[in-house]
Amino acid sequence: MRIRTAAAATAGALALLSFLTPAAQADTSKGDTVFTELLFSKKTVNVGVSAAQTLTVTATAKDGSGIKDIYGAKLVSSDDRIVHAGSADCTRPTSTTRKCVFKFTPDADRTDYYDLKNSSAGTWHFTAEAAANDGDFYDLEDSAPVKVKRYAKLANTQASPEPVAKGGTLTVTGTLTRANWDTNVYAGYGSRSVALQFKKSGSSTYTTVKTVTTDSSGKLKTTVAANSAGTWRWKFAGSSTTSTVTAYGDGVALK
Structure with missing residues (x-):
């Protein structure tokens, strides 16, 4: 951060994290100023293509002389994309303490520099500076990470034929897509491993x-033996840049 002047912090959220001690190599400080607590509303923020997500960060700083304010609150991606706090x-x-609740709204559907890009998905950091009345400070740069991921979708699971003879062959299909922040559409997510799951009737x-x-278009297709009546569904575990997602299941009876 390095510039310690005006602009009372406004910022927002993300993660169920308690930050109680100075951490991270990139943080800098002077004197006895510390951040005693950081609370994120989510550990992971999943952003689609049209609706901004709201996130809040609650930051508390302490110094023996008192905290003048917490300045410059923002979220910064690994490729230097920035989301400034919308309110504080x-x-x-x-x-001796100052507590601020910052609100952020990461959004892929903007027309300016703050529009999210695919290259920005992954680990972001909340940054801010606590300035004390005696000139001490704590510059929080790298010790408060949060995941900002591209939202994934799984089309409803389709299993056929329905009903099926016991021991017969079922064909199960689906489609995995994820938000493309560059074009603001959902596109097929190819070459991804997706689990096919089954829940027996009564379980x-x-x-x-x-x-x-x-496949290259995100489509899924496989065959299985239908030995019991029940529900089939697809489940994607997610990745470092993409959210987890579970499809609605398709119940299949035996005949």
Whole structure:
């Protein structure tokens, strides 16, 4: 951060994380100023192509002389994409502390520099600086990470024929897509491993039967033996840049 002047922090959210001690190599500080707590509303923020996601970060800083303010709150991606806080609600719980709740809205459907790009998906960091009344400071740069991922979709599972003879062959299909932040459309996610799961009638538990790889268009297709009545579904575990997703299941009866 390096510039310690105006602009009272406004910022927002992401992760169920408690930050209680100074960390990370890139953080810098002077004197006894510390961030005593950082609370993120989500560990992972999954962003689609048309609706901005709301995230909040609650930051509390402390110094013996008191905290003047928390400045420059923003989210920064590994490729230097930036989301500034849209609002901030700050209070002074004690004479030595300052607490601010920052609100962010990552959005792929913008027309300016702050529009998300595919290259930005992955690990982001919340950055801010706590400035004390005696000139001390803590510059938070690299110790508060959060995942910002491309939202994935799985089309409803389709299993046929329905009903099927016991021991007969079922063909199960589906399609995996994910948000393309560059073009603001959902596109097929190819060469991904997706689990085909089955829940026997009367059970509440799904079990993975096999793993199938999507084709270049994100399509899934496989065959299985229908030995019991129940529900079939697809489940994608996600990746470092893409969200997890589970398709609606398709119930199949035996005849």
